[in-house]
Amino acid sequence: MFQLTDVAFSAQDKTILNPTTIGFERGKVTSLLGHNGSGKSTLIKMLARQQVATQGEILVGGSKLSDLSAKEFALKVSYLPQHPPVTDGVKVRELVRFGRYPWKGLFGRYSTQDEVFIDQAIEQVGLTHMQDRFVATLSGGERQRAWVAMLLAQKSECILLDEPTSALDVAHQYELLALIRELNQSLGMTVIMVLHDINMAARFSDHMVALHSGKVLASGSPQELMQQDVLHSIYGIPLDLFIHPETGHSISYIR
Numbered sequence: 001m002f003q004l005t006d007v008a009f010s011a012q013d014k015t016i017l018n019p020t021t022i023g024f025e026r027g028k029v030t031s032l033l034g035h036n037g038s039g040k041s042t043l044i045k046m047l048a049r050q051q052v053a054t055q056g057e058i059l060v061g062g063s064k065l066s067d068l069s070a071k072e073f074a075l076k077v078s079y080l081p082q083h084p085p086v087t088d089g090v091k092v093r094e095l096v097r098f099g100r101y102p103w104k105g106l107f108g109r110y111s112t113q114d115e116v117f118i119d120q121a122i123e124q125v126g127l128t129h130m131q132d133r134f135v136a137t138l139s140g141g142e143r144q145r146a147w148v149a150m151l152l153a154q155k156s157e158c159i160l161l162d163e164p165t166s167a168l169d170v171a172h173q174y175e176l177l178a179l180i181r182e183l184n185q186s187l188g189m190t191v192i193m194v195l196h197d198i199n200m201a202a203r204f205s206d207h208m209v210a211l212h213s214g215k216v217l218a219s220g221s222p223q224e225l226m227q228q229d230v231l232h233s234i235y236g237i238p239l240d241l242f243i244h245p246e247t248g249h250s251i252s253y254i255r
Helices: 040-047 070-076 092-104 112-124 140-154 170-187 198-204 228-235
Strands: 002-011 014-024 029-033 055-060 077-080 158-162 190-194 207-212 215-220 239-243 250-254
Touching: 002 040, 014 040, 014 055, 014 215, 029 040, 029 170, 029 198, 040 055, 040 158, 040 190, 040 207, 070 077, 070 092, 077 140, 092 112, 092 140, 112 140, 140 158, 140 170, 170 190, 170 198, 198 207, 207 228, 215 228
Parallel strands: 029 190, 029 207, 077 158, 158 190
Antiparallel strands: 002 014, 002 055, 207 215, 239 250
């Protein structure tokens, strides 16, 4: 889906992301991990065209990221930032309809097909019974589902999520990531997301990329990264592992 070659980002004479060459596979869920300041949010913002790389080349679907028009990019990629805009006075269905905006423009009219896509997106995240509620009245988990529905309505090939679980409790984190995984598997949708919880990332990802001090420290399957020496290099503290008796997943904990 994405291919980065010697991509770097600097600001105010400070290197945020060192030259990085890495690919993100189509149809998979990839999680970016690392401590604050490791470069993971900078990386996903460059994929989302929110920041321009100061070096290197980014390809999306084989095309240069910088060469795509806004509509061409919207067909390939949708993006949810860590802090979405305030939605006071906006209902769920209105928020999801914003996902069709790249195809309509400011004064464009929404077609019957647009409304079908909106209905489908709302149903896919389980909010049909709440579509006339104001977004501000929803719980944190429901609100994140509404934002995901907006991305689905855009009908792009890949969704980028910057810390989608940061404001949620553990139960709602699990529910949201389970939903994202289900959508990935049922729709063949590519997902790249920034997460802090490595156990959640290992549970719901096909691939994990760990960054440290602006460099890719490790990249591989959850099984490959959920190793004591790898976790210690990422987080700088001793972590032990145990195998969940029912799921067979490795779970880390502070020694």
